[in-house]
Amino acid sequence: MYALRLESPKTFRQVELPQSSAPAIGEALVRVHRVGICGTDISAYLGKMPFVTYPRILGHELGVEVVAVGDDVTHVRPGDRCSVEPYIDDPTSYASRRGRPNCCERLQVLGVHTDGGMRPAFLVPARKLHVARTLSYEQLALVETLAIGCHAVSRSGLAGDETCLIIGAGPIGLATLEFAKLTGAKTIVVDLSQQRLDFCRRQMHVEHVLQPSDRLESQLREIIGGNLPEVVIDATGNPQSMSAAFNLIAHGGRLVFVGLTGEEVRFRHSAFHKREGTLLCSRNALPGDFVRIIGLIEAGQIDTQPWITHRCDLDDLPNAMPSYLQPDTGVVKAVVEL
Numbered sequence: 001m002y003a004l005r006l007e008s009p010k011t012f013r014q015v016e017l018p019q020s021s022a023p024a025i026g027e028a029l030v031r032v033h034r035v036g037i038c039g040t041d042i043s044a045y046l047g048k049m050p051f052v053t054y055p056r057i058l059g060h061e062l063g064v065e066v067v068a069v070g071d072d073v074t075h076v077r078p079g080d081r082c083s084v085e086p087y088i089d090d091p092t093s094y095a096s097r098r099g100r101p102n103c104c105e106r107l108q109v110l111g112v113h114t115d116g117g118m119r120p121a122f123l124v125p126a127r128k129l130h131v132a133r134t135l136s137y138e139q140l141a142l143v144e145t146l147a148i149g150c151h152a153v154s155r156s157g158l159a160g161d162e163t164c165l166i167i168g169a170g171p172i173g174l175a176t177l178e179f180a181k182l183t184g185a186k187t188i189v190v191d192l193s194q195q196r197l198d199f200c201r202r203q204m205h206v207e208h209v210l211q212p213s214d215r216l217e218s219q220l221r222e223i224i225g226g227n228l229p230e231v232v233i234d235a236t237g238n239p240q241s242m243s244a245a246f247n248l249i250a251h252g253g254r255l256v257f258v259g260l261t262g263e264e265v266r267f268r269h270s271a272f273h274k275r276e277g278t279l280l281c282s283r284n285a286l287p288g289d290f291v292r293i294i295g296l297i298e299a300g301q302i303d304t305q306p307w308i309t310h311r312c313d314l315d316d317l318p319n320a321m322p323s324y325l326q327p328d329t330g331v332v333k334a335v336v337e338l
């Protein structure tokens with residue numbers, strides 16, 4: 001069985017792996033059908049993802065089929081189509097025991113800390129599988145991306161009568177936008193790329209899209225009727241953008257970092273203090289987010305149609321990857337077919 005492994009930044013290699021053994025207690029053997037490529041994979045490819053070590057088999061956005069399950073596993077069975085919650089936590093950890101396995105102190109994320117899904121089959125804890133009855137494998141591979149946005153919006157506590165500014169309209173920003181819109185809140189999107197902003201306006205029906213400039217604060221006040229947004233969610237992972245975001249929340253507002261940087265983020269404390277601002281990070285997502293999203297797609301409340309813009313198979317990925325780095329190629333989500 002061949003897997004595609006990232007040996008070091010920008011160097012993929014096909015490696016031969018032994019066949020997976022039969023699933024033990026609590027495990028499932030899954031066959032991988034679709035793998036979504038996201039910012040984490042691109043950062044790992046570029047050597048800029050602080051949590052990744054090499055060599056690493058990437059792939060954490062997965063649409064899989066259950067092949068076999070351990071003796072005690074009852075909630076999934078062979079033939080089931082599933083989304084994988086790729087955050088392998090230690091259930092005995094402090095955070096997991098308090099219902100927060102997404103930020104478990106010993107967390108092993110598939111495709112980041114431990115090998116992921118760019119291989120035909122692998123063993124996974126069965127508790128991490130979320131079954132869908134009607135979703136395609138491609139839709140299942142999108143669930144994890146959407147879950148990141150779902151969790152970020154939950155963290156923000158965004159209410160329907162508030163305004164949410166989303167900075168960065170890559171896949172995580174777009175996923176955040178989906179769930180911000182579901183609350184009924186007014187949404188505003190900022191991104192450098194006019195192409196991405198056009199996508200937000202056309203495909204996601206966002207009324208207000210802006211490019212960052214010195215005038216951003218006054219533009220926001222114009223749109224909101226003098227105020228600034230109660231919630232700002234930064235999905236850029238860019239330290240300059242994250243620093244600037246402290247000055248864009250309303251007094252009493254919340255700032256959520258869903259993007260990730262290995263660098264220092266600086267802010268002027270007095271400016272944040274006078275707002276009595278709340279700063280939150282949003283890491284990964286919760287099991288309930290996966291269940292909710294599968295339900296929302298099945299109910300037609302989230303349209304996955306505009307999301308997948310590029311496809312390739314596993315052999316082609318090393319050649320295709322450099323093109324996915326360019327925002328001007330119009331990539332929203334590339335999906336690898338196995």
Ligand SMILES: [Zn+2]
Binds near residue numbers: 039
């Ligand atoms: Zn991802």
